[in-house]
Amino acid sequence: MGSLLFLLLCFTEWASPATVYFAVNLTWANHTVAGVQREIILTNGQYPGPELRLNQGDDVYFDVYNGCPFNATVHFHGIEQIGTPWSDGVPGMSQTPIESYNDFRYHWKADQYGAYFYHAHHRGQLEDGLYGPIYITPSSTVIKPFSLITSDNVEVQAMIDAEENTSPLLLSDWRLLTSEQIWDAEEASGVDAFCANALLINGKGSMTCFSQDEINGLTTPAQKGALGNETLTDIACFPPTVAQGDFPHNPSALLPTMFYGCTPSQGPQQVIDVDPDCPYISLDLTSAAGLLHLTFSIDEHFMWVYAIDGHYIEPVEVNAINIPNGNRYSVLVPVNQTPGDYTIRMVSGSNQQILNTTAILHYEDSDQLKRTSNSWITLTGGNATVDTVFLDDTSVVPYPAIAPSTNVAATYFLTISHFGASYRWTLGNSSFDLELEESQPLLFNQTTIPSDLIIRTDNNTWVDLIIQVDSPAQPAHPIHKHSNKHFAIGQGLGTFTWSSVAEAVQSIPGSFNLVNPPIKDTTATPVADSGPGWLAIRYQVVNPGAFLIHCHIQVHQSGGMSLALLDGVDAWPTVPSNYLNDSGF
Ligand SMILES: *[C@@H]1O[C@H](CO)[C@@H](O)[C@H](O)[C@H]1NC(C)=O
Numbered sequence: 077m078g079s080l081l082f083l084l085l086c087f088t089e090w091a092s093p094a095t096v097y098f099a100v101n102l103t104w105a106n107h108t109v110a111g112v113q114r115e116i117i118l119t120n121g122q123y124p125g126p127e128l129r130l131n132q133g134d135d136v137y138f139d140v141y142n143g144c145p146f147n148a149t150v151h152f153h154g155i156e157q158i159g160t161p162w163s164d165g166v167p168g169m170s171q172t173p174i175e176s177y178n179d180f181r182y183h184w185k186a187d188q189y190g191a192y193f194y195h196a197h198h199r200g201q202l203e204d205g206l207y208g209p210i211y212i213t214p215s216s217t218v219i220k221p222f223s224l225i226t227s228d229n230v231e232v233q234a235m236i237d238a239e240e241n242t243s244p245l246l247l248s249d250w251r252l253l254t255s256e257q258i259w260d261a262e263e264a265s266g267v268d269a270f271c272a273n274a275l276l277i278n279g280k281g282s283m284t285c286f287s288q289d290e291i292n293g294l295t296t297p298a299q300k301g302a303l304g305n306e307t308l309t310d311i312a313c314f315p316p317t318v319a320q321g322d323f324p325h326n327p328s329a330l331l332p333t334m335f336y337g338c339t340p341s342q343g344p345q346q347v348i349d350v351d352p353d354c355p356y357i358s359l360d361l362t363s364a365a366g367l368l369h370l371t372f373s374i375d376e377h378f379m380w381v382y383a384i385d386g387h388y389i390e391p392v393e394v395n396a397i398n399i400p401n402g403n404r405y406s407v408l409v410p411v412n413q414t415p416g417d418y419t420i421r422m423v424s425g426s427n428q429q430i431l432n433t434t435a436i437l438h439y440e441d442s443d444q445l446k447r448t449s450n451s452w453i454t455l456t457g458g459n460a461t462v463d464t465v466f467l468d469d470t471s472v473v474p475y476p477a478i479a480p481s482t483n484v485a486a487t488y489f490l491t492i493s494h495f496g497a498s499y500r501w502t503l504g505n506s507s508f509d510l511e512l513e514e515s516q517p518l519l520f521n522q523t524t525i526p527s528d529l530i531i532r533t534d535n536n537t538w539v540d541l542i543i544q545v546d547s548p549a550q551p552a553h554p555i556h557k558h559s560n561k562h563f564a565i566g567q568g569l570g571t572f573t574w575s576s577v578a579e580a581v582q583s584i585p586g587s588f589n590l591v592n593p594p595i596k597d598t599t600a601t602p603v604a605d606s607g608p609g610w611l612a613i614r615y616q617v618v619n620p621g622a623f624l625i626h627c628h629i630q631v632h633q634s635g636g637m638s639l640a641l642l643d644g645v646d647a648w649p650t651v652p653s654n655y656l657n658d659s660g661f
């Protein structure tokens with residue numbers, strides 16, 4: 077009887093590939109977020125943007141009308157764009173920006189399955205709210221990992237049903253200033269603007285202010301180490317004098333709320349209703365944050381993480397996940413506790429700021445009064461119990477596991493460093509000037525952008541990128557590679573002194589996994605509070621075109637932490653006439 081009930085309630089049917097048309101109308105409007113009004117980008121009149129739900133194999137037409145009084149583009153984060161490099165949405169790389177009151181048609185194939193999202197890719201507009209979830213239902217030929225959790229077929233079917241009804245949870249941080257106000261203030265002050273004002277779940281959240289005594293009491297040893305004799309500000313963030321490197325600053329050009337100025341305010345709270353007759357729910361935790369790593373947890377529940385960045389993994393049972401900007405973690409949550417309300421907690425997982433928000437997991441038809449539930453995590457992202465298990469991102473095994481080739485054609489060393497100012501950055505030898513986004517796209521003309529911002533690869537070769545963070549007191553940088561996914565093959569603290577991965581493996585084999593490494597589109601460099609650190613990624617060149625690799629902390633990207641990958645220069649594509657004319661039509 078119980079299983080019949082859940083079949084009726086939880087089961088949905090599989091549909092076959094189709095041509096899907098999706099249109100968004102971008103507008104610039106005053107909108108209230110976290111209880112405070114500011115100018116933001118609305119997508120079809122809403123924030124966050126509407127969900128795009130697809131089946132694997134769908135042919136997608138995504139039309140953008142730019143009703144904003146400035147240029148814009150839309151990128152499809154994690155979508156590989158095999159054979160459609162002109163639809164990647166990166167100005168200066170794959171298209172010219174969509175001008176005000178103009179249309180652009182993106183056209184791509186949903187080759188992969190799982191959780192993705194679309195978001196702004198022009199200047200800092202991600203932080204103005206242009207993002208929405210994408211979910212692609214796997215084709216029936218993709219083998220699911222749920223039988224690794226249990227051999228009980230009824231239980232496995234319940235997991236499959238939960239996955240078919242999966243919901244996005246779009247996680248983000250929020251600023252009270254617009255992206256252009258932040259950029260102008262960074263240029264005027266010389267300061268890297270690394271504090272947020274609120275955290276949001278599906279665009280919903282509030283702002284809490286703590287007293288200075290509470291803030292000082294919460295300040296962690298790692299934060300105290302960076303602060304020296306100073307304290308966190310009233311928004312529980314490092315002051316503008318800390319972790320900025322040795323560069324000139326003009327603090328008088330900073331704007332209120334960038335580092336100081338906390339006013340509590342009340343916004344809506346996300347409530348997730350669960351049906352206690354469905355044994356599992358599935359959530360796609362998607363970080364659209366511009367700034368902070370986010371630590372996510374549901375009181376008194378555990379989560380089976382079963383996919384990362386739209387690729388299945390061998391499921392891992394955890395209580396909390398630290399989510400870098402741009403990553404997606406798909407989780408099954410067992411609906412097995414006493415009916416009631418349970419707090420969903422999200423806190424800053426970045427060293428520079430203490431920030432939090434909450435949502436509610438609500439068991440439907442529960443007569444019980446709202447109850448207080450027990451947290452797995454602290455306000456600063458640490459363990460609140462001895463039993464709390466955090467996901468260890470580096471030890472995740474893809475399902476099925478794939479070994480990358482060891483026949484590597486080229487190794488590139490990319491240094492993450494300041495570039496003459498606290499708010500300017502490199503990913504390589506030079507800084508990617510924001511104004512280069514307005515240049516003729518590299519896909520159309522390979523010489524429009526300075527050559528020290530470009531790597532050229534041959535098709536069907538394997539490439540290693542060694543990303544070196546050169547100085548201490550830097551956050552983990554979530555490095556996002558456009559087009560196909562990469563293997564995160566190694567990482568460590570200190571300086572990478574070897575000439576190749578093969579050489580490094582000889583002396584530090586424990587820092588590498590060349591057998592079954594994580595497969596992702598975004599991988600964060602290790603947290604290196606007190607010294608340098610490095611990350612090694614490997615990918616196969618399969619999709620000729622001009623693609624960006626960059627930090628997904630928006631102010632770092634705007635400050636130049638980007639590099640152009642000209643993949644497959646030996647098999648360069650011919651741009652179709654409907655893209656050469658800047659429209660896609
Ligand atoms: C976009 O939205 C604006 C404001 O609601 C409206 O005036 C305009 O007609 C819409 N444009 C399109 C193409 O839907």
Ligand SMILES: *[C@@H]1O[C@H](CO)[C@@H](O)[C@H](O)[C@H]1NC(C)=O
Nearest residue numbers: 103104105106107114115116
């Ligand atoms: C938002 O409101 C402010 C204050 O009323 C106004 O000056 C501004 O033009 C409005 N912005 C938009 C995009 O409507």
Ligand SMILES: *[C@@H]1O[C@H](CO)[C@@H](O)[C@H](O)[C@H]1NC(C)=O
Nearest residue numbers: 146147172173174175176514
């Ligand atoms: C907007 O995009 C157009 C077309 O690429 C470009 O000519 C123009 O300079 C851009 N405007 C701004 C303000 O960047």
Ligand SMILES: *[C@@H]1O[C@H](CO)[C@@H](O)[C@H](O)[C@H]1NC(C)=O
Nearest residue numbers: 303304305306307308315317
């Ligand atoms: C911290 O120490 C520096 C000198 O090392 C001094 O200039 C500064 O005023 C001190 N700040 C506070 C808040 O005591």
Ligand SMILES: *[C@@H]1O[C@H](CO)[C@@H](O)[C@H](O)[C@H]1NC(C)=O
Nearest residue numbers: 281282283284432433434455
């Ligand atoms: C942040 O945490 C505090 C302490 O647990 C809580 O009182 C507050 O409501 C939380 N803030 C939000 C926005 O949920």
Ligand SMILES: *[C@@H]1O[C@H](CO)[C@@H](O)[C@H](O)[C@H]1NC(C)=O
Nearest residue numbers: 454458459460461462463464
């Ligand atoms: C957090 O975990 C550590 C290591 O297991 C443990 O020693 C500590 O007691 C835990 N903290 C709390 C509040 O339980």
Ligand SMILES: *[C@@H]1O[C@H](CO)[C@@H](O)[C@H](O)[C@H]1NC(C)=O
Nearest residue numbers: 515516520521522523524525
């Ligand atoms: C390509 O870009 C270079 C540098 O901006 C320019 O000199 C050249 O004329 C461009 N070629 C074409 C075909 O537009």
Ligand SMILES: *[C@@H]1O[C@H](CO)[C@@H](O)[C@H](O)[C@H]1NC(C)=O
Nearest residue numbers: 488504505527528529530531
């Ligand atoms: C950076 O400079 C080094 C040394 O000149 C060079 O070998 C390397 O190719 C350069 N990297 C890029 C991305 O241009």
Ligand SMILES: *[C@@H]1O[C@H](CO)[C@@H](O)[C@H](O)[C@H]1NC(C)=O
Nearest residue numbers: 535536617618619620644647
């Ligand atoms: C590039 O290489 C991939 C992988 O071998 C292959 O599938 C693809 O057809 C190649 N593309 C072109 C344009 O030759």
Ligand SMILES: *[C@@H]1O[C@H](CO)[C@@H](O)[C@H](O)[C@H]1NC(C)=O
Nearest residue numbers: 653654655657658659660661
């Ligand atoms: C070029 O652009 C216009 C829109 O500006 C469109 O109507 C036209 O059909 C496009 N395509 C081609 C192939 O010229």
Ligand SMILES: [Cu+2]
Nearest residue numbers: 553627629632
């Ligand atoms: Cu960064």
